[in-house]
Amino acid sequence: MDELARFNRDRWNRLVEAGVLYSRPKLDLDEAGAREMVDEAGLLGDVTGQRVLLLGGGGGQQSAAFGILGAQVTVLDLSDRQLEQDRLAADHYGYPITLHQGDMRDLSRFADDSFDLVWQPYSINFVPEVRPVFAEVARVLVRGGLYRVQWANPFTQTLNDGHYDPERGYSMNTPYEDGELDPMAIWGTDAWDVEQPDGSVRKVSGPREFRHTMSTFINTLIDCGFILRRILEHRTWEENPEPGSWEHYKRIAPPYLAVWSVRA
Known part of the structure; x- marks a missing residue:
């Protein structure tokens, strides 16, 4: 692991210890709920027996x-604490699982054509460039295999979701470009709010994050041999969310995008 990977691993381990939402394993899923969680595009079909790689996907949620x-x-995940949640979920439901601690930019431990599907939750924004990841995914994925990857909406990523002005809305004043985010300049803090069981909020410093512009992301995906199938926005379905709330922010500025593609 390089310095960035070690830094983000340690930050994620602290977030897991604090009980961040993304580290809470799903222990009450049925088959319908499982499919709803991982097949928002309706493209998966029957995955029985398929070799699935969850890339940067620890936490015991999608693996469940x-x-x-x-x-x-x-x-495969940087955080050993996240992988512990995947083991917990697998033991709970009784299915076999293979866990690897590592960097999504280096999949050399896997042979060519090792997987039928690669499913990547929000994680690619924790690395500075998408090309190394996409190239490795193309290598380990069989031809015709699906690659689902989520990333921060580059048009809204630097909006300050915590400061809503009824007259001016959500503010953004940073250039639209690839590169590392400065959380102090954008949000005034590098801390994530982690809600505790008693309703209190614990602030924990988050990992380093990067913006990947639309042209960089999509063109690199195409360059690496993928054919686009779907692009989806993560937004709210509440019709009248409270102004300034997270659901209101999602209605104004969808924070995440998901791309489904096929390896040519």
């Missing part, structure tokens, strides 16, 4: 869904 659906699940 694919395990319930009968896939052969492999998880």
Whole structure:
């Protein structure tokens, strides 16, 4: 691991210890709930027996869904604490799982054509460039295999979701470009708010994050041999969310995008 990977691993381990939402394993899923979690585009079909790689996907959430659906699940994540949640979920449901601690930019431990599906939750914004990741995914994914990857909406990523002005809305004043985010300049803090069981909020410093512009992301995906199938926005379905709330922010400025593609 390089310095960035070690830094983000340590930050994620602290977030897991604090109980961040993304580290809470899904222990109450049924088959319908599992499919809803991982097949928002309706493209998966039957995944029974398929070799699925969850890339940067620790936490015991998507791995639980694919395990319930009968896939052969492999998880690669920087954080050993996140991988512990995947083990917990697998033991809870009783499906086999393969866990690897490592960097998404280096999949050399896997042979060519090792997987039928690569499913990547929000994680690619923790590395500075998408090309090394996309190239490695193209190598380990079989031809015709699906690659689902989520990333921060580059048009809204630097909006300050915590400061809503009824007259001016959400503010943004940073250039639209690839590169590392400065959380202090954008949000005034590098801390994530982690809600505790008693309703209190614990502030924990988050990992380093990067913006990947639309042209960089999509063109690099195409350059690496992928054919686009779907692009989806992560938004709210509440019609009248409270102004200034997270759901209101999602209605104004969808924070995440998901791309489904096929390796040519």
